[in-house]
Amino acid sequence: MKNKISPSQAVFFIIQSQIGVGILALPHLLMKDMGHDGWMAIILACFFIQIINTIFI
Structure with a gap:
């Protein structure tokens, strides 16, 4: 069994x-700047991140 990862996996x-760090930090930064009205921006960001992840796969 290999215990090393390939360069592409890295x-x-x-x-x-x-x-992942950006997704975790986004709601906090958005809440600090916009207050409670930033929920739509989070939903749109999640949609675009899903598209980017699909392209990566």
């Missing part, structure tokens, strides 16, 4: 980690 992991 790149994919880094990209997914960066996207």
